[in-house]
Amino acid sequence: MNLSRITVKPRIRNSHESVDLGLIMAKSWWKPLYLSWFIPAFIFYCMLSIIFYEDNWLALLLTWWLKPLWDRAPLYIASRKLFNDDVSVKEIIKALPKIYSTDIFAWLLWRRFSFTRSFDMPVTVLEAQKHSQRRKRLDTLHQGSSNAASWLTVVCVHLEAIVSMGILGLLMLLIPEEVDVNLMSMMIDKTFIVDFLTNFLTFLSMTLIAPFYTMAGFSLYINRRIKLEAWDIEIRFRNLADTHARKLNFAAVCFIFISFFSISTFSNDVYADDVYVNDVNVRTSAPLTPESSKVMIDDILKGEDFHKKKKISGWRLKDMEKEKSDDEVPQWLIFIIELLESLFGDTDDTEKSKGYTFANLLEMLLWLTLAFSLVYLVYRILKYLDVISPTSKNAEADSVVAPDVLFGLDVRKDSIPVNVIEQTMSLWNKGQHREAIGLLYRSTLSLLIHRFLFEFYHGCTEQECSDIVQQSDNKALKEFVVHITSIWQQIAYAHSIPAEQQIKSLCSQWSEVSNNEK
Amino acid sequence: MNQLDTIYLVETPEGIDLQAELAGPIVRSLAYAIDLTIRGFALGIISIVLAFAGNIGIGIILLISFILEWFYPVFFEIYNNGQTIGKKMMGLTVVNDDLTAINWGSSLIRNLLRFADFFPFAYLCGFISMILTNKFQRLGDLAAGSLVIYKQKTKINTALPKCQTHPSPFPLSFEDQIAIIAFTERHDQLSDERQQELADILGDVIQQKSRRIDYLRGIGSWLLGVK
Numbered sequence: 001m002n003l004s005r006i007t008v009k010p011r012i013r014n015s016h017e018s019v020d021l022g023l024i025m026a027k028s029w030w031k032p033l034y035l036s037w038f039i040p041a042f043i044f045y046c047m048l049s050i051i052f053y054e055d056n057w058l059a060l061l062l063t064w065w066l067k068p069l070w071d072r073a074p075l076y077i078a079s080r081k082l083f084n085d086d087v088s089v090k091e092i093i094k095a096l097p098k099i100y101s102t103d104i105f106a107w108l109l110w111r112r113f114s115f116t117r118s119f120d121m122p123v124t125v126l127e128a129q130k131h132s133q134r135r136k137r138l139d140t141l142h143q144g145s146s147n148a149a150s151w152l153t154v155v156c157v158h159l160e161a162i163v164s165m166g167i168l169g170l171l172m173l174l175i176p177e178e179v180d181v182n183l184m185s186m187m188i189d190k191t192f193i194v195d196f197l198t199n200f201l202t203f204l205s206m207t208l209i210a211p212f213y214t215m216a217g218f219s220l221y222i223n224r225r226i227k228l229e230a231w232d233i234e235i236r237f238r239n240l241a242d243t244h245a246r247k248l249n250f251a252a253v254c255f256i257f258i259s260f261f262s263i264s265t266f267s268n269d270v271y272a273d274d275v276y277v278n279d280v281n282v283r284t285s286a287p288l289t290p291e292s293s294k295v296m297i298d299d300i301l302k303g304e305d306f307h308k309k310k311k312i313s314g315w316r317l318k319d320m321e322k323e324k325s326d327d328e329v330p331q332w333l334i335f336i337i338e339l340l341e342s343l344f345g346d347t348d349d350t351e352k353s354k355g356y357t358f359a360n361l362l363e364m365l366l367w368l369t370l371a372f373s374l375v376y377l378v379y380r381i382l383k384y385l386d387v388i389s390p391t392s393k394n395a396e397a398d399s400v401v402a403p404d405v406l407f408g409l410d411v412r413k414d415s416i417p418v419n420v421i422e423q424t425m426s427l428w429n430k431g432q433h434r435e436a437i438g439l440l441y442r443s444t445l446s447l448l449i450h451r452f453l454f455e456f457y458h459g460c461t462e463q464e465c466s467d468i469v470q471q472s473d474n475k476a477l478k479e480f481v482v483h484i485t486s487i488w489q490q491i492a493y494a495h496s497i498p499a500e501q502q503i504k505s506l507c508s509q510w511s512e513v514s515n516n517e518k
Numbered sequence: 519m520n521q522l523d524t525i526y527l528v529e530t531p532e533g534i535d536l537q538a539e540l541a542g543p544i545v546r547s548l549a550y551a552i553d554l555t556i557r558g559f560a561l562g563i564i565s566i567v568l569a570f571a572g573n574i575g576i577g578i579i580l581l582i583s584f585i586l587e588w589f590y591p592v593f594f595e596i597y598n599n600g601q602t603i604g605k606k607m608m609g610l611t612v613v614n615d616d617l618t619a620i621n622w623g624s625s626l627i628r629n630l631l632r633f634a635d636f637f638p639f640a641y642l643c644g645f646i647s648m649i650l651t652n653k654f655q656r657l658g659d660l661a662a663g664s665l666v667i668y669k670q671k672t673k674i675n676t677a678l679p680k681c682q683t684h685p686s687p688f689p690l691s692f693e694d695q696i697a698i699i700a701f702t703e704r705h706d707q708l709s710d711e712r713q714q715e716l717a718d719i720l721g722d723v724i725q726q727k728s729r730r731i732d733y734l735r736g737i738g739s740w741l742l743g744v745k
Contacts, residue, residue, distance in 0.1 A: 006521070007521060007522060008521055008522045008523065009521040009522065009523035009525070011523075013524075013539075014609075014668070016541070016542075016544070016545040016608070016609075016668075017524060017539055017541075017668060019542065019544050019545065020524045020540065020541065020542030020544070020545070020654070021522065021523065021524055023542050023543070023544070023649065024522050024523075024524060025522060027649060027650075028522060151544070151548055152544055155544050155547055155548065156544075158547075159645065162639060162640045162641070162642055162645070163642065165639050165640070166638050166639040166640065166642035169638045169639045170638040173638065212649070216544065227707070228707075228708075229708075229712060230700070230701070230704065230708055230712065230716060232697065232700065233697045233700050233701050233704075233716055234716055234719065236693055236694055236696070236697030237697060237701075237716055237719040237720050238719055239693075239694075240690075240691075240694050240697075240720060240723060241719055241720055241722060241723055244688070244722060244723040245722065
């Protein structure tokens with residue numbers, strides 16, 4: 001048992017998982033497993049069929065009874081395959097008598113109906129444990145796995161039945177209707193040939209299932225051993241020890257080489273210098289900076305690997321539908337015209353056609369209602385999504401939050417100085433006319449927003465602000481705002497400086513307006 | 519060497535390897551049997567109640583049996599993390615083959631195609647397909663791109679042995695670290711003799727004449743972050 005050659009992944013599995021693994025094992029080694037099951041069983045079955053010519057069912061029953069024997073050869077092969085050993089046919093034939101004879105009576109008598117048959121079989125065949133030793137061993141192995149092993153047997157028994165009945169059913173389906181056979185009567189009073197065929201079918205389904213069943217049990221057994229004996233750990237530990245030993249060897253070889261070369265270099269100064277120079281070169285070569293590595297990354301991204309081009313050619317249908325429908329009368333128009341025709345076309349006076357017309361009208365009405373409600377729905381959705389009238393909703397939203405900046409002017413309350421008039425006049429006297437009027441206008445806006453609580457929204461123009469103020473009933477304020485707005489617009493956009501008198505009157509108006517409110 | 523296993527690996531675009539354990543036909547048929555029993559009982563009870571309602575009752579019974587048969591798995595797979603009751607009891611779950619949760623489309627396809635798996639008798643095609651495909655998929659799974667996997671249980675932390683922890687004096691590969699951690703965690707499942715045997719394999723590496731088991735357990739605990 002060389003664990004390093006194991007062909008299944010050694011890991012801790014739950015019992016159902018190891019059953020699955022058994023199926024995979026059976027699938028990948030199917031050839032030797034099937035052959036080693038089928039050949040002895042088939043020979044036996046044929047011989048019995050000849051002996052019990054009249055009672056073919058006996059042959060089948062005995063072959064079925066000897067299943068624990070047939071299962072043993074595949075098990076033996078699998079135990080070798082597990083460690084990547086190939087078994088020759090000669091070896092199997094040589095080992096067969098011993099494999100078949102171990103504990104045979106117990107297996108054919110009271111253990112024949114054991115639910116954990118495939119799980120227990122390896123203990124007999126591979127470990128050759130008997131009597132109390134076997135019992136003890138099974139007790140250890142069964143912990144946590146016997147349940148899955150029993151269910152495995154139950155499912156496989158059903159599967160066998162399903163396979164034979166499935167094949168039989170399929171064959172019956174394939175009988176053409178023209179062939180006149182009464183299947184029921186054929187199944188009930190069986191002729192010899194039908195009997196023989198159904199028995200052989202059952203034997204075949206036994207063959208099909210058996211290797212999977214055996215391997216699933218074997219896998220359960222292996223899983224328990226992996227768990228109990230920590231195969232997974234042993235494999236890794238051995239590997240680690242091996243690498244360590246190899247490293248040690250390598251280090252020893254290196255040590256010999258280095259000591260040999262160092263002796264030779266010490267005797268020659270030129271070599272020593274060369275080594276030194278190389279060392280310095282390595283150290284002074286520029287380290288990777290973020291920039292240089294970015295260039296390198298870009299270079300690599302430009303390369304072939306990241307730009308795969310694919311040429312796809314093939315036949316496909318042209319878009320004929322679209323071309324055709326261009327110069328045709330649209331379908332819905334035809335529908336409407338037909339509808340109108342049927343409504344107001346030649347009408348009989350009979351009750352029936354009246355009812356028909358009425359039904360048509362009603363139908364049209366219903367369709368119209370549907371169309372109307374659809375349009376309305378779309379309209380509501382668009383409105384909700386703010387596609388139809390964005391400004392009204394924006395204004396609503398912004399009215400809650402007073403803007404901080406209007407047309408580039410800072411109108412926050414704390415950006416306005418306390419002594420507006422003095423500052424304005426001092427700026428004016430310094431000749432900074434534009435700044436002076438700007439300050440005054442800015443203060444006015446701030447006043448309007450924060451004290452008079454006018455609702456300006458983002459994106460208001462000066463004129464719009466002024467218009468909003470006109471809606472109030474404070475006459476002095478209205479006049480003042482109109483006045484200052486026009487003066488501001490003139491100096492801001494037309495660069496025309498107002499007369500000093502106008503500024504002074506503005507200032508007095510401002511103080512009047514701002515004090516009035518207080 | 520390619521070792522046999524039932525692991526299914528998916529690499530995400532981020533380069534992360536996700537893995538799942540595929541569930542095979544045996545455990546799946548057990549789960550199916552549980553579901554079948556539950557459905558049978560439910561239908562039986564409903565039939566007894568509705569049998570008093572005459573012909574209408576029979577009609578309703580037929581309708582319910584149709585819905586139960588075709589949409590019981592779909593319903594549970596969508597609303598119960600890909601688990602019907604039977605699958606839940608067996609610890610299985612249905613996922614898409616990129617290991618994302620199953621969606622309506624896939625679930626409908628894989629369950630409506632049960633009739634193909636059922637052919638010719640009692641899911642014979644499904645069994646054959648599960649054996650022949652590499653991922654234990656029946657025909658419905660192949661069409662829907664779904665898998666049945668074991669639901670991973672949250673790992674129960676086992677009690678670690680008390681010992682002095684210390685880092686490994688030699689470099690350990692990822693697999694080696696896992697092996698040493700497993701050696702530490704499974705201290706109460708392995709016999710003392712076996713543990714000594716295992717520790718002796720590493721005799722040359724750890725360079726300890728005695729108390730090798732404790733030494734290895736110390737490394738294992740250190741790797742697990744015990745201080």
